[in-house]
Amino acid sequence: MIDETESAVDSQLLAYVDGALSPIERQALDARLTSDPGLKERVDALAAGGRPFAEAYDLLLRNVPHERLTAALDRARATFAAGRAEKRASAARRWLRPMAAALAVFLAGSAVGLGVGHFVVDAKVGDQSATGDGGWRDTVAEYLTLYTRDTLANLPDDPSVREAELKSVGDKLAVPLSVDKVALDGLLLKRSQLYNLDGQPLAQIAYLGPEDGPVAFCIIAKDDGDRPPTFEERQGKNIVYWSKAGHAFMLIGNLSRSALETLAASLAARVA
């Protein structure tokens, strides 16, 4: 009786039987087999367990219920589409309320000549986990899926407004911000806004790229320790996130990973 151990020897013998050894390994083992009957016996036992496996499994492939599987795929697609629509609707519900409030504050501010700088919104957004590890990025990513080029395209490009927005947002987050600090090559700085995520201020600085559409640089006060820029994907968006000095940062958009990483490195060097 041959012992079923997980030994390296058995692994090597298996690879031998399967023809998975390199020619040199094979030669070496061939030489040992001629002089070691015990080893030869084990190889023979493994070889005796060989079967025309592929042919046997092909029999199953010839009996696939094609119609049922096509129907299964259709059902999966329908469930997926329905789930996505619900997710979009819920993201919209969650964000439209603070957005409407922000717009009201903005309009009121403009009317009395205060201009920008009062984007603070009190409405609670997100669930309890929204500020948890990665949760805030998910919320931001979900929100950004609602953005199109048109969301940002018609905003007036007034440098003094941009500076004022950035100063206001930066003051709230205790991060010095200016057009010089956040300008990104190839992207047009369009707007800086403050949101409230579970009681914490969340800054969103929005850009528009000529090809890849909206890009957002977001900041939240969050003590994660210092972490270097890291790439991830959420909600179909590419993201680079990092943290430094009590703040978590993320840059998100449809840019390629390499383009996004370059821009994030540039921001990380200037903003802290």
Add this chain to the structure above:
Amino acid sequence: MTASGHDAVMAGLASHLDRLWRYGLVLSGNRTVADDLVQSTCLRALERSHQFEAGTRLDRWLFSILHSIWLNEIRAARYRQGEGLVDAESALVFDGIKEIETNILAAQVLREVQSLPEAQRETVFLVYGEGLTYREAAEILAIPIGTVMSRLAGARLKLAALASDETDDEVKKRK
């Protein structure tokens, strides 16, 4: 890039249904469960399509999803319901298979491999049926490569023992 990963999943799913179903059948021994596994795998793949890296093997990615659904959801649920595991040599595997009568050797091999314990059965299928390398199978099953090899060695020894039992029987009959 993310969008192309999603597109690749959307476009590629349909061409892998057959092999997903076969994998589901080998695991469950039940055609209806195999249908369900395919549907759940498709849905999970669509939900996670942003995690798929375009340019990598979609079939391998789908296999690992199916494996995980089987292990963590369907099989676990069967345990909870007290149904236990499908026994290996399940007649259901052959239910509706037309060539089984005419392809005696293949049918015999299927019976033998389906009689193996689940872990060995699945590994044998991936490596010897799907032609994956030990490493590829290890990645799909989320186990060390050494475990893949010991499962295969164990399976081969069991199959060898089956063959020698049959030979003994034949010898006895002739006597």
